[in-house]
Structure formats: C-alpha cells, structure tokens
Amino acid sequence: MCNRKIVALFCGLTGLLLTACTEKPQTYTPGVSTAASDPPPYATPPFAGNRSAWEAAVSTRMKGQNEYVRVQ
C-alpha cells in the first residue's frame, strides 16, 4: 500500500516535472519577420562599413554587363 502510494506520488511528480520540458515561447506577430538579423553586404570586410565603396564596386560590375559600353 505504502509502496503504491510512493509509486503514484513519484509518477505524478515526474509528470508534473516533464510537462513544460519541450515548451518554448511561440509568439507570432503577423507581418513581422522572425528571421535572425543579417548584416548588410557592405558591413563586413572587404568593405567593412564603407557603403559608398561597396556601391561603387557593385555599380561598376552592373554597368560592365552592357557590352556596347565595354567594347566601344
């Protein structure tokens, strides 16, 4: 009898202990991205925060796609 009580108590306590084990906060706000932050492309080396240098580099490549400009 006593053993049964102990077992029942043990089971009850274990159940209680485990209930919240896998629960994580799941807040969802519509329209707000849950993605982790992503630094802008110019933030890290080789540009290290120099936005205008990055824009100039990308812009040169963009304009270079026009072969009429490149070959004349």
Next chain:
Amino acid sequence: MARMKFVCDAERCINCNGCVTACKNEHEVPWGIQRRRVVTLNEGQPGEKSISVACMHCSDAPCMAVCPTNCFYRTEEGLVLHDKDKCIGCGYCFYACPFGAPQFPNGASAFAARGKMDKCTFCAGGPGENGSEEELKKYGRNRLAEGKLPLCAEMCSTKALIAGDAEVLSDIMRERVLRRGYGAELWGWRVAYGDGKQAQRGQRVHAPEKP
C-alpha cells in the same frame, strides 16, 4: 542603390545552361535542387525561345505573404531571403511562388518531411555573419558582400541574363532594343515587379476617416 532585379533577354538566351551550372558549383547546391533552370518554349520549332528562371526577388512577394513562420525578410537591396532555422518545410511558399523558385531537398514528400526550403539568394547568403562557414553551408556564397554580382549573370556568355539595380538594367535593355529594333518584352518582369500600382495599393491600408 535602389532595388536589385533580374532580367532574362529571351532574344539572347541560347539555352547553354551556363547559369545553372555556375549556380550549382558556386553554392555547392545539393543534388536534386535547382536554384536556377532554363525553360525553353516551343522547343525544336522555328523561333523557339529560352529563358533562365530563378527567384525573381519579387516586389510584393507571395512567398513572404504565405509563410506561416514569417521566416522571410527583405534586405535593403530589395532581396527576398529567408531564415532556414525558422523554416518548417511546409512548402506553402512553393505553392505561392509564380516562378517555382523554392526547392526542397527531400522532394515532394509529406508535410514537414520535405526538409528546409532552399532558393536563389541573389548570391547574398542569408542571416548570420557575411561570408562565414555557417552561411556558406546553409545558403551558399555571399558574393554581394564581396562587391560582386550573382554568378549566374556574371557567367552568362551572351549577357542574356543580367542582374542588378533596376535603373541600370533598364538602361542596358533600352540600348539593346533600340539597336536591334525588336524584342522589348521582359519575361516575368510584370509578375515579379508589378504593374507600378502596388505602391498605391499598399497605401490603402488605413480605414477611411469618419466624417
């Protein structure tokens, strides 16, 4: 810098699949996933046309609208990227995308068994440190952070596929069309980047003021 876009000039694409191969190799894209594909219309008939298709980084992206975990985000450059750590592989984005861009490593398996969605990143990686080992593994190389353009466009031998700022791309296309005198149609442009009325529609979110 305005908004990054893709243009595929159907008059120039020769279906060589150089863009597809370049993308596969650059990002070590796993077997079974195609971030970019070449589609040929009326194959074998006179006047057949080929177009290179990947994520167009839409202005009003349907994938972003349907994702139940909201794991998509838009960068300053107008790129539509997503966080693989938040993706649950439901496949909604695949059904919503007009270009079939989102891909799943486990194919058409059941809900949540598809694996994490993978798609073209405009060679801009994803969340996390630019150019890191982790970013490379999850999203591929971050060429944009190196001051470079998408490799698929840079490798295109006929320059059918061009990538970059909308204004620069328009200038390039305008000059081409004026010189050759035909082929002004931009495939997918309207679907991806809208009819110019999206901004107006977006402004109508407020309820009308009460008299």
